[in-house]
Amino acid sequence: PASSSSRPRLPPGPWQLPLIGSLHHLLLSRHGNLAHRTLRDLSRRHGPLMLLRLGSVPTLVVSSAEAAREVLKTHDAAFASRHLTPTLAVFSVGGRDVLFSPYGELWRHLRRLCALELLSARRVRSFRRVREDEAARLLRSVAGDAAAGGGDVDVGERMCRAVNDAVTRAAVGGRCARRDEFLRELQNAVALTGGFNLADLYPASRVARWLSQALRDAERCNRAVREIMAEIIREQEKLSAGDGGRDDGEDEDDNLLAVLLRLQRDGGDAQCPLTTEIISTVVLEIFAAGSETSSTTLEWALSELTRNPRVMQKAQSEVREAFNGKHKLTEADTEKLRYLPLVIKETLRLHVPVPFLLPRECREPCRVMGYDIPIGTKVLVNAWAIARDERYWGEDAEEFVPERFEEGSEVDFRGADFEFIPFGAGRRMCPGMALGLVNMELALAGLLYHFDWEEVPEGKKKKKQQQQQQQQQLDGGDSGAGVGEAFGITVRRKDRLVLRATQRIPCGY
Numbered sequence: 001p002a003s004s005s006s007r008p009r010l011p012p013g014p015w016q017l018p019l020i021g022s023l024h025h026l027l028l029s030r031h032g033n034l035a036h037r038t039l040r041d042l043s044r045r046h047g048p049l050m051l052l053r054l055g056s057v058p059t060l061v062v063s064s065a066e067a068a069r070e071v072l073k074t075h076d077a078a079f080a081s082r083h084l085t086p087t088l089a090v091f092s093v094g095g096r097d098v099l100f101s102p103y104g105e106l107w108r109h110l111r112r113l114c115a116l117e118l119l120s121a122r123r124v125r126s127f128r129r130v131r132e133d134e135a136a137r138l139l140r141s142v143a144g145d146a147a148a149g150g151g152d153v154d155v156g157e158r159m160c161r162a163v164n165d166a167v168t169r170a171a172v173g174g175r176c177a178r179r180d181e182f183l184r185e186l187q188n189a190v191a192l193t194g195g196f197n198l199a200d201l202y203p204a205s206r207v208a209r210w211l212s213q214a215l216r217d218a219e220r221c222n223r224a225v226r227e228i229m230a231e232i233i234r235e236q237e238k239l240s241a242g243d244g245g246r247d248d249g250e251d252e253d254d255n256l257l258a259v260l261l262r263l264q265r266d267g268g269d270a271q272c273p274l275t276t277e278i279i280s281t282v283v284l285e286i287f288a289a290g291s292e293t294s295s296t297t298l299e300w301a302l303s304e305l306t307r308n309p310r311v312m313q314k315a316q317s318e319v320r321e322a323f324n325g326k327h328k329l330t331e332a333d334t335e336k337l338r339y340l341p342l343v344i345k346e347t348l349r350l351h352v353p354v355p356f357l358l359p360r361e362c363r364e365p366c367r368v369m370g371y372d373i374p375i376g377t378k379v380l381v382n383a384w385a386i387a388r389d390e391r392y393w394g395e396d397a398e399e400f401v402p403e404r405f406e407e408g409s410e411v412d413f414r415g416a417d418f419e420f421i422p423f424g425a426g427r428r429m430c431p432g433m434a435l436g437l438v439n440m441e442l443a444l445a446g447l448l449y450h451f452d453w454e455e456v457p458e459g460k461k462k463k464k465q466q467q468q469q470q471q472q473q474l475d476g477g478d479s480g481a482g483v484g485e486a487f488g489i490t491v492r493r494k495d496r497l498v499l500r501a502t503q504r505i506p507c508g509y
């Protein structure tokens with residue numbers, strides 16, 4: 001028998017039941033399905049390194065900046081793999097991708113490719129026209145809405161479409177003919193990948209797989225998305241092979257898909273050939289990673305600004321002074337703004353869009369803060385809880401105060417300050433940060449420059465939300481695709497943001 005000294009010292013955690021492990025703590029929580037809140041409460045009792053068993057999956061929850069530093073920096077290599085659930089395996093074709101691949105050659109290759117070819121500063125700059133164009137369309141549509149129907153604007157929906165269109169154009173060029181269907185399926189995919197469905201909780205059980213509606217929905221959803229992608233790839237191939245190139249004056253490589261197809265044609269790396277399947281997965285993932293995160297953040301930013309008139313006033317004075325009567329903004333104009341980036345930063349702190357980052361997995365035996373972490377443990381870093389912890393952010397941690405990032409505060413989200421990691425940290429940190437930030441800045445600046453915003457009176461808001469729900473049902477948005485069974489990897493506002501807009505400065509777009 002093993003001596004007590006050789007027995008692993010596991011992190012503490014709440015009591016467990018047979019079969020379901022610690023799941024009841026989540027299922028019976030007063031926070032409903034908002035697991036980041038429930039796990040914050042639990043970690044206050046059990047500590048910043050807490051071990052749970054969710055179904056059959058041992059899960060380490062990391063809830064302090066110090067513990068996050070240990071996992072994401074000190075032991076970066078040990079935690080550089082992702083935890084691949086059966087649902088994620090469907091969408092990522094068994095982890096042959098960049099978001100969910102295990103730490104290894106394929107990941108390294110795709111990651112390098114993303115950093116150099118797809119998300120580099122040069123490439124981000126080259127998408128500038130697309131962003132300006134989409135921001136202009138957004139502002140035009142808001143101006144139209146504001147002029148009609150008493151000024152109430154479904155601005156959440158508008159922003160979501162604008163960001164999606166900008167990302168679609170950067171990812172695959174042009175707007176996609178089946179865009180609404182594509183977006184709906186991608187939203188379903190995000191909702192299905194939260195990791196709390198039967199198959200994901202008991203990954204080794206065939207019965208669980210067989211019973212899991214979510215897994216079947218994931219397979220259906222994946223087929224639908226792939227079919228649309230295949231169409232897009234065929235179009236792009238036709239364009240690239242095209243008769244004498246393009247006549248619209250755009251660079252052939254003006255989208256990520258074109259870049260990947262060119263690399264495929266050039267032969268690329270013999271060790272890691274770029275198959276069409278991998279290309280399709282990578283483009284899909286860039287799309288999924290880039291759109292919901294940015295549109296959710298924009299929506300929260302505008303929602304916090306309307307709730308905090310002092311901050312709104314300061315942000316609006318800045319943009320109105322800086323643009324001084326112009327009717328048309330460009331990205332170059334936003335470069336002089338100092339306060340607006342702090343507004344976005346504070347939004348990313350208070351509303352971390354990916355609250356647990358993307359789940360990691362322990363790939364080699366490892367000792368963290370005196371505890372042994374077994375191989376295969378799923379790791380959730382509660383970046384959301386850390387970003388609201390009074391120990392790092394003071395008594396007003398739950399309030400929206402962009403000034404906390406003014407001079408004197410060096411805290412940034414680039415992965416070195418572990419109290420603020422909305423983009424993660426270490427080897428698997430988000431490579432799309434720069435693109436995400438520029439996507440948000442111009443749109444927000446334009447909305448604040450041209451319009452004044454206020455909340456819609458309660459009664460009218462209810463009516464608008466009912467209309468939204470009816471519309472969603474008409475659109476087939478909630479198609480019963482197991483959405484109730486899953487939590488989703490990102491957290492967004494429960495209802496789409498509706499605000500009243502008054503145009504102050506005409507749009508010349």
Ligand code: HEM
Pocket residue numbers: 098099100111114119285286287289290291293294297353354357358422423424425426427428429430431432433435436437
């Ligand atoms: C507000 C915007 C965004 C936020 C908050 C965000 C957040 C994140 C987070 C938390 C991770 C996991 C990091 C970790 O495990 O340490 C991640 C990974 C990733 N993100 Fe983002 N992201 C954003 C925008 C984007 C954009 C615009 C793109 C690309 C167009 C992108 C592409 C990726 C990719 C490819 C990964 C996987 C990296 C890997 O596993 O090696 N993200 N992102």
